[in-house]
Amino acid sequence: MHSKKHIINIIVIFICAIIGLSNAEEGDEESEELQRKVEELSIIPDEKVFIHSVNDSRMITCIGNDIKWRSANGTYVDTYDQKERIHVEDFSSPLSDNQQLRLIFKEIYEMDHGDWTCVGLYEEKSFTLFVYVPVEFVPVPESITVNELQDVKISCEAIGRPAPEISWMFNGKLITDTINTTKESRHIQLADGLYIKNVTRKDAGDYTCKAFQLSSKLSYFNDQIIQLDVHFKPEMLRPTANITKIYTILNAFIELTCEIIGNPYPRIIWFHEGKKVSHHNIVNENNLSTLKIHLHNNKSFGDYKCVAKNDIGEARSFFSVLPGLRPEPPAKLKLIGTGDQVLDIDIGATQPNLTADIFAITQYRFEVMSKDDYDVQGDWKNYNITDVEAQSNVSYLITQLSPNTTYVVRVASINNVGLSERTEMYEFTTLANAPKKQKNEPDSAVKHFSGLSLVVLGILLNLMH
Numbered sequence: 433m434h435s436k437k438h439i440i441n442i443i444v445i446f447i448c449a450i451i452g453l454s455n456a457e458e459g460d461e462e463s464e465e466l467q468r469k470v471e472e473l474s475i476i477p478d479e480k481v482f483i484h485s486v487n488d489s490r491m492i493t494c495i496g497n498d499i500k501w502r503s504a505n506g507t508y509v510d511t512y513d514q515k516e517r518i519h520v521e522d523f524s525s526p527l528s529d530n531q532q533l534r535l536i537f538k539e540i541y542e543m544d545h546g547d548w549t550c551v552g553l554y555e556e557k558s559f560t561l562f563v564y565v566p567v568e569f570v571p572v573p574e575s576i577t578v579n580e581l582q583d584v585k586i587s588c589e590a591i592g593r594p595a596p597e598i599s600w601m602f603n604g605k606l607i608t609d610t611i612n613t614t615k616e617s618r619h620i621q622l623a624d625g626l627y628i629k630n631v632t633r634k635d636a637g638d639y640t641c642k643a644f645q646l647s648s649k650l651s652y653f654n655d656q657i658i659q660l661d662v663h664f665k666p667e668m669l670r671p672t673a674n675i676t677k678i679y680t681i682l683n684a685f686i687e688l689t690c691e692i693i694g695n696p697y698p699r700i701i702w703f704h705e706g707k708k709v710s711h712h713n714i715v716n717e718n719n720l721s722t723l724k725i726h727l728h729n730n731k732s733f734g735d736y737k738c739v740a741k742n743d744i745g746e747a748r749s750f751f752s753v754l755p756g757l758r759p760e761p762p763a764k765l766k767l768i769g770t771g772d773q774v775l776d777i778d779i780g781a782t783q784p785n786l787t788a789d790i791f792a793i794t795q796y797r798f799e800v801m802s803k804d805d806y807d808v809q810g811d812w813k814n815y816n817i818t819d820v821e822a823q824s825n826v827s828y829l830i831t832q833l834s835p836n837t838t839y840v841v842r843v844a845s846i847n848n849v850g851l852s853e854r855t856e857m858y859e860f861t862t863l864a865n866a867p868k869k870q871k872n873e874p875d876s877a878v879k880h881f882s883g884l885s886l887v888v889l890g891i892l893l894n895l896m897h
Contacts, residue, residue: 472496472530473552475559483562483649490537492559493523494550501535504546504561509535518544537561545593565593567643567654570624575659578631579744586658588641589624596643596654600626603637628660633695636662665745666694669719675735676749679756679791679849680727688723690738690749698740698747705734725753756849757791765843765855768827772835772863776827779843783824795819795846800830803838803859812842819846836864 473496484490494501501509501520511519517539523532537544545563549556570589578584590596600607600621610621620627628635638657645652669691680686692698700721702709715722721740725732736751762779769776784792801815820828833839838861845852 473499473550473555473557475550475557479559481560481562483564484540485564485566486540486542488537488540490540490561492535492548494533494535494557495530496550496552496555497530498553499531499533500551501533502549502551504544504548508551517541542593563593564645564650565591566652567592567596567645569641569643569654569656572656572658574657575661577661577663580631580633580662580664582631583627583629584631584660585622585625585627586639586641586660587625588656588658590641590643590654590656592643592645594645594647596645599642599644601640601642602635604640631660631662633662633664636660636695661695663695663742663744666692666698666740666742666747668692668740668747668749675752677752677754679754681756681758681849682727682730684727684850686725686727686753688725688736688738688751688753690721690740691719692721692738692740692747693719694740694742694744694747696742698742701739701741703737703739709736727753730755757847758849759791759793759845759847759852761845761852761855762796762843765841765858767858767860770860770863772865773831773833775830775833775839775841775860775862777830777841777860778827781822781824781826781828784822791847791849793822793845793847795822796828797844797846797851798828798830799842799844799854800839802834803840806840833862835862837862 474494476493476495482490482492503509503518509518509520512522513519514521514536517537519536519538521534521536523534524530525532533550535548535550540561540563542563542565544561547558547560549558567590570587570591572587572589576584576586588598590598598621600610600619607619607626609617610619610626618629620629626639626641638659640655640657642653642655678686678688688702690700692700700714700716702714702721702723709723713724715724721738723736723738725736727733733753733755736753738749738751740747762781764778764780766778767775768778779796781796782793784794786792786794796819798818798820799812799815800818801812805814806812830839830841838859840857840859842854842857844854
């Protein structure tokens with residue numbers, strides 16, 4: 433009895449062992465099949481990164497078993513509605529154990545940037561959707577205004593993906609001190625603009641904010657121009673610390689001139705003895721303001737003032753118009769010597785001493801024309817004028833004349849008031865057969881000679897006679 437039971441137990445154990453071995457072999461086969469299916473999980477195209485611009489389209493296929501798509505924000509794409517911007521289309525074949533799920537982007541938005549994943553039963557595969565966003569600038573005014581010596585910030589904020597790099601240019605040239613900023617740098621580059629310290633009028637102009645997007649797969653740039661206008665108070669371009677004194681005579685016409693700069697361009701007012709001058713006598717052109725005065729009576733003399741004003745400040749220039757004495761004409765006009773192309777004339781010139789005599793003669797004016805021309809015209813027209821400095825113990829050479837020709841000559845004196853009356857008209861005739869003018873002789877019409885030069889010239893002239 434017990435022997436039979438023992439034999440039965442042995443048989444049962446043997447059968448169970450056989451059954452267990454069979455189950456183990458079936459499990460191994462299922463594991464191998466599962467592993468095969470896991471290894472088949474793939475993405476087509478098999479790229480790690482897809483670069484797209486906004487509004488592009490894209491399709492990516494995942495092949496595997498029991499798969500689904502997970503978006504960049506972590507949610508699953510479970511819509512098969514082809515009207516949706518992002519949806520899944522199932523292209524699985526009934527003859528295959530694998531699924532084919534196509535992830536469709538009908539139109540890519542910036543928010544789609546990130547990692548998208550095909551999730552299988554035991555494995556995941558991902559790709560990065562890089563949504564390229566071209567540079568855009570945050571809107572700013574096209575021009576800004578600042579007063580001189582103030583600090584200013586020129587705003588420029590560029591956005592895009594990848595994040596753009598910024599450089600600055602001024603009137604077409606790179607602003608170099610933004611690259612290596614030091615304490616002495618006047619230009620400081622900020623994340624959202626350019627900071628300029630102690631602005632001067634030279635800083636006015638066009639500032640270009642250039643934004644570059646650079647990567648291994650793309651290159652793009654854009655720029656934005658902002659105009660900087662620098663306001664500064666008026667300035668006189670030829671300022672004088674003292675009052676400018678102008679001497680003239682009654683019934684003369686004179687002009688007083690101010691040369692002015694300023695931004696905004698200043699309003700200019702002229703005053704005479706504290707009273708505003710009529711604008712009919714003022715001519716404003718470019719940076720010049722000219723007051724025209726006819727000294728028709730003694731009240732026209734006196735103090736004049738030019739005032740230039742704008743919103744930043746003002747500048748002034750002062751004049752004093754005083755009665756003066758016109759010079760006397762030369763006391764004599766004596767011919768010293770003659771050549772075929774020169775006349776040597778003594779007019780009794782003396783060196784001026786303006787400290788002792790503010791109306792001293794400083795120059796002489798020679799007026800010369802041929803006698804034949806004078807006779808034809810009957811007047812002083814088309815004559816040559818040359819102004820020479822007044823010096824003591826000199827005579828003056830009238831050059832560039834024609835041989836054997838009679839000339840008429842007259843002379844006037846000049847001081848800080850004006851021109852004297854002319855002397856009487858004198859006639860002088862050049863020689864006929866003197867040596868010709870040397871090639872290197874100066875071109876000026878009148879020259880002065882003194883000392884030994886005059887002695888030698890006299891000897892030569894006597895020999896020529």
